Amino acid sequence: MHIPLGSPATPAPSRRRFLGLAGAAAGVGLLTACGGSSGPTVNTGQATGKAYTGAYTGPKVSLSFWNGFTGGDGPYMKKLVEQFNAEHHNIKVTMTTMQWADYYKKVPTAVMAGQGPNVGIAHQHWLATLAARRAILPLDDVARELKLAESDFIPAIWQAGLYQDKRYGIPLDVHCLASYWNTDLVKKAGIQDPSSGFESALAKLAAGPARQPFWMPNQWPAHMIFLSLLWQNGGTPFTSDASKAAFDSDAGVTALTWMIDQMKKGYSPKNVALDTQYNAFKTSRNAITWDGIWQINDLRTTAPSLHWSVGFLPTIGHTPAVWADGHNFVLMNQKSDDNKLAASKTFIDWIGQHSAEWAGAGMIPARNSARSGADFKARPQAAVATKLGAFRFLPAVPGIDDVGNQSYVQAVAKAVLGQASPKKALADAARTADQLLASNRQKFGS
Incomplete structure (x- = not known):
């Protein structure tokens, strides 16, 4: 069957993707280890703040959102961010994209300097490294507030977000x-x-x-x-x-x-x-x-x-x-007021609920509800999402x-x-x- 046209190209030149992630891995040793110096002068507990009620009702805030969606996936996330901003008059999300190699080197350094983003994306196999560097916060409380559970997701990707019995990622998709x-x-x-x-x-x-x-x-x-x-x-x-x-x-x-x-x-x-x-x-x-x-x-x-x-x-x-592997939402480990934290929860929750649209980037949504609709079932990758129990992930090790x-x-x-x-x-x-x-x-x- 000829696959119909209609979507822009996905991330891939594989050369750029491979060399980018390899370069990021090589650079990780330059960062401060969690067992080394004093680390970030920020909170190290759960990302709690004000209780999430399903919508942000506070004053207008601006959020920074970093990711590595520089390929054909970028336009899909950009469109979702624009749609979110249009529907939320009191939240302005600014998206910054960079090569994944630069992203994984820059995020911990920026967080240490208090200049990191509010919200980010991380591959599953990078969650443990970022958590060990104290660059991202545990999200168990956030997952509970957003009423997320393993039953909502592909079990393997839900479990892959854990490091040392704490959750550090809210799953967005799976790619294989x-x-x-x-x-x-x-x-x-x-x-x-x-x-x-x-x-x-x-x-x-x-x-x-x-x-x-x-x-x-x-x-x-x-x-x-x-x-x-x-x-x-x-x-x-x-x-x-x-x-x-x-x-x-x-x-x-x-x-x-x-x-x-x-x-x-x-x-x-x-x-x-x-x-x-x-x-x-x-x-x-x-x-x-x-x-x-x-x-x-x-x-x-x-x-x-x-x-x-x-x-x-x-x-x-x-x-x-x-x-x-999979893309996960993460919250950065830096000082942030309750309003920005509440707005970040709203943003993560909204994008997750619209992850069926994110499937246009060629990914498999992590949420079961996003894969159950006719739109996803008509996509080519639906044929790959027939054996979800066969997906295998690298262990959560820094x-x-x-x-x-x-x-x-x-x-x-x-x-x-x-x-x-x-x-x-x-x-x-x-x-x-x-x-x-x-x-x-x-x-x-x-």
Whole structure:
């Protein structure tokens, strides 16, 4: 089925996204650790203030709202903010966007200086780091005041917002890896659904309309593919307490070996550079690619003549599983009067209730109510939101993004490039990860 046009491009050039988050992770060590110096001279308890009654009735206030929605998702959030301002004469929200790399470096520093925003957005896997840096406030009281509970959300994303038994994020969406396929090539190969019997589908495609149907990248999103396959084979990236690496298990070796086998079978060329597999898909040089759902809108605008479809990642291992992350609302840990805090609660609550509109950015709304309407069910990513229990998230551990970037991300690249065997690459990376995890426990005081 040809996906209809209609939405601007989503965030993605994956190169910018990958390098941005990696750069942010590298910069986090420059910030003051929670176990180090005196930290921010601000409150460290719950974000309480005046009781929330469902609407802000105080004097006019101005709120600053920071995020990293610099891609095609930006216009959707901008439109929501403008709509909010139009409906709330006593609240003026000013949105500031910046690259995620800059965002994650700037937020803690700005909060320390008392110049941070009132409201922000954070990826799930960054919540623990920001909380350990005391850059954001616990939101258990806010969640109760807004009458939010796990039953309102995808359970996994609700639980992913916890760090040390406190809630630091109010979930907005989930985004995950997905499988895209060229419907014209799949049809020519006589395949109805390439997600069912995936390897058989690749063999048929290779024997027919697509000699190399499934290009395997060595960089972004290669580590997401690896993690998804790791979970599918019963493994985990880290031990249950996240004190040690576990991605070098038999499940990890099996996952990484499968990735390399795609080249050995001739389904993928070697040395697939960053973004090459995605660009090849847009020009019909391959038939299937695995990438994030944030590419949905990019495909609509940059490849308008391409006929494609998208679905949940095929189960290559024993259990359906897919790498996932999410955007969360956060409140900054700085001095703020009760009126601004109450207005911030109103803003977060309003955007959450309108998150079905945010789905236009290519995301999956975290709220169940936003996914139950006909508008969302008609969107391409609805086909990905069919196995919500299979979404997998990184553990809530400070600095976990940096650990991954310096360990299994590098191991996947080395193995796919043929520079090391899967077993050796993962074993070496696990030792690096263990050292980083130990260092982070000292750095973050937890």
